[in-house]
Amino acid sequence: MTRIYAIAAAAVIGLLSIGIWVFTTSASGDRFAQCRASAVAGGAGQIGGPFTLVDETGATVTQEDVIDQPALIYFGYTYCPDICPYDAARNAEAVSILDDRGYSVKPVFITIDxxxxxxxxxxxxxxxxHPRMVGLTGTPEQIAAASKAYRTYYRKQPTEVGDEDYYLVDHSTFSYLTLPDEGFVEYFRRDIEAEDMADTIACFLDAR
Structure with a gap:
């Protein structure tokens, strides 16, 4: 009998927990709550914002030009020996998976070099x-402003005399999902697989 009571109590607690979660989600007004796998101190509005950069054609662009559709943004550099190529390739793979599912997401690579x-x-x-990946550069000041908006970190490593052209850049490795009418909505760590990233992005796109 005691075991039955314990099971019943556990069931009630579980239902109450679900009810509290549903109520909290509804009360918060966050229609993306079921999709979020991360949290940002102060809320999602703390990340993202205006920027002015230069695209692959040499044209000056702003965040409105770049985020004219759902976009997956990554800050890195092309001379990076390992991390950046892997992360950018993972992002490209996630976008290709989404392409196959009927979703269009723009992969964006902003250099920090x-x-x-x-x-x-x-x-x-x-x-x-990826044929639709957009590369963005700019002046050091423009890059710094974009990095600050997305709260990323980068730092050029010192070099030996005579090797000034051969240097590494330490940097953060998050990827940022942004939506035209919402701005930043989610970030992804580098340990997430392309398939899981695509699933999460699709959740956000379906919830718009």
Whole structure:
């Protein structure tokens, strides 16, 4: 009898927990709550914002030009020996999976190495990964402003005399899902697989 009571109590607690979660989700007015796998201190509005950069054709663009459809944004650099190519390729794979499912998401690669990443260099890099991936560069000040808006980190490593052109850049490795009417809605860590990323992005797109 005691075991039956315990099972019944557990069931009631479970139902109450679900009820509290549903109520909280509804009360918060966040229609994306069921899709979110991360949390941002102060809310999603703390990430993202205006930027002015230069695209692969040399044209000046703003966030309105870039985020004219759902976009997956990554900050990296083309001379990165391992992390950036892997992350950018993973993002491209997730976008291709979404393409097959009937969703259109723009993959965006913003360099944090404007000294070496010219529009032409970015075009070669992004065209190899995905035909719709957009590469963005700019002045050091423009890159810094975009990085600050998305709360990313990067720092050029010191080099030996005579090797000034051969340097690494430490940087954060998040990917950011942004929507035209919402701005930033979710970030992805680098350990997420392309299929799981695509599933989460699809959830956000269906909930719009």
């Amino acid at each position: 404007p000294e070496r990443d010219t529009p032409e260099q970015l075009a070669d890099f992004t065209d190899y990964l």
